[in-house]
Amino acid sequence: MFGYYLELALRSFRRNKVLTALMVLAIALGIGASMTTLTVFHVLSGDPIPSKSHVLFYPRLDPRSMNGFTPGDEPEAQMTRFDAEALLRDKRGDRQALMTGGTLALEAADGRIEPFRVDSRYTTADFFPMFDVPFRYGSGWSSADDESRAQVAVISRALNDKLFGGANSVGQTLLAGNQRLRIIGVLDEWRLTPRFYDVTNDLFSEVEQVFVPFWTSRALKFPTQGNMNCWGDTGTDPEGAQGANAPCAWLQYWVELGTPEKLAAYRQYLGNYADQQRAAGRFERPTNVRLHSVMEWLDDQDAVPGDVRLQLWLALGFLAVCLLNTVGLLLAKFLGRASQIGVRRALGATRRAIFAQCLVEAGTVGMVGGVLGLGLAWLGLWAVRQQPADYAALARMDGTMLLTTFVLALLASVLAGILPAWRACQVAPAIQLKSQ
Numbered sequence: 001m002f003g004y005y006l007e008l009a010l011r012s013f014r015r016n017k018v019l020t021a022l023m024v025l026a027i028a029l030g031i032g033a034s035m036t037t038l039t040v041f042h043v044l045s046g047d048p049i050p051s052k053s054h055v056l057f058y059p060r061l062d063p064r065s066m067n068g069f070t071p072g073d074e075p076e077a078q079m080t081r082f083d084a085e086a087l088l089r090d091k092r093g094d095r096q097a098l099m100t101g102g103t104l105a106l107e108a109a110d111g112r113i114e115p116f117r118v119d120s121r122y123t124t125a126d127f128f129p130m131f132d133v134p135f136r137y138g139s140g141w142s143s144a145d146d147e148s149r150a151q152v153a154v155i156s157r158a159l160n161d162k163l164f165g166g167a168n169s170v171g172q173t174l175l176a177g178n179q180r181l182r183i184i185g186v187l188d189e190w191r192l193t194p195r196f197y198d199v200t201n202d203l204f205s206e207v208e209q210v211f212v213p214f215w216t217s218r219a220l221k222f223p224t225q226g227n228m229n230c231w232g233d234t235g236t237d238p239e240g241a242q243g244a245n246a247p248c249a250w251l252q253y254w255v256e257l258g259t260p261e262k263l264a265a266y267r268q269y270l271g272n273y274a275d276q277q278r279a280a281g282r283f284e285r286p287t288n289v290r291l292h293s294v295m296e297w298l299d300d301q302d303a304v305p306g307d308v309r310l311q312l313w314l315a316l317g318f319l320a321v322c323l324l325n326t327v328g329l330l331l332a333k334f335l336g337r338a339s340q341i342g343v344r345r346a347l348g349a350t351r352r353a354i355f356a357q358c359l360v361e362a363g364t365v366g367m368v369g370g371v372l373g374l375g376l377a378w379l380g381l382w383a384v385r386q387q388p389a390d391y392a393a394l395a396r397m398d399g400t401m402l403l404t405t406f407v408l409a410l411l412a413s414v415l416a417g418i419l420p421a422w423r424a425c426q427v428a429p430a431i432q433l434k435s436q
Helices: 002-015 017-045 081-090 143-147 157-164 214-219 260-279 294-300 306-335 338-346 351-385 399-425 429-434
Strands: 056-060 095-107 116-123 135-138 152-155 173-176 179-187 210-213 248-256 290-293
Touching (some): 081 260, 135 157, 306 399
Antiparallel strands (some): 152 210, 173 179
């Protein structure tokens, strides 16, 4: 019967071309607008590391002074160097890494490329296995390299292509900030969306191009970038605000905990550590610790821009308006065929058959509108990519959103067709036959 109903729908479209075009256009506009914003939201709110997001956690402590304290305050978003190094030494997780962002001035050893600046990350050895970082050549450094302040570096594939033409550059020298670093690894293609491990810098940019051991970066005085919050005198430490004893939070710290039991034990460990530091006089505020999973941390930091959320709701509201217009057009179309429906009913067609026929017609309108809406969505995503927003380049439709487009179009049109179809199947055949 579906083929028969589809044939009737196509005949109806040919008889009412203008009305059919209006319905298709209404569906297409709603689908195009909603899928554009829904795709952007999907890209920005997705799990950046689904294979490990359930075992990666971001601990937080509150080492600040009582100045400005309000009960119920959130703890500090980053860690002091003292606390990060203490937690790293204790090694209570399966893996752990401290880190911060920076910038480096690079130049080619042969001088054929003008000096240029790149984003860098100063971290510890567990960073690479903890975040499942893929390597094209070589590998990351070891804990021994951390402790010895080894002048080594891992570089991105893009930087390797630029400096070494894509060849295996392991063992080559990287000139960074007037210092020589030995390249020990080259990353393969790797991009986290968002770049969750550091929310103080651009969340949606590509990963850094140079990775250097944290203590090496301090020994070589490489410049850092990112937020820093200080609440006391920083002049007493030889390294200033970035010193081991400075009252400043500026480091990110991540830990891998493979089981719920390890998670509970680590949470208890954080509380005990805070109690010990308060007893020693370092912490002044009441113990206040947090342990966020990847997705919890992104939610806490409102990783999805507020304007994207607003645009999504506005687009869904526009889709609802388009569906209401489609309901009106379908009512006009179906009730305009009341005499035909009356004849079919008199010849033995059931109300269920009339209802099914009308829903098939509405669904066909939805599928055609979905195809046109898909084209409008691609156009909308192209327009998003032209914007100066940091996430603009990520606005691309994947297979999931492509399927969602047609499911949404079909569902929307069927929902819009329920009321008109129900009204059509209520047509009394006797009244229609008398009026002929």
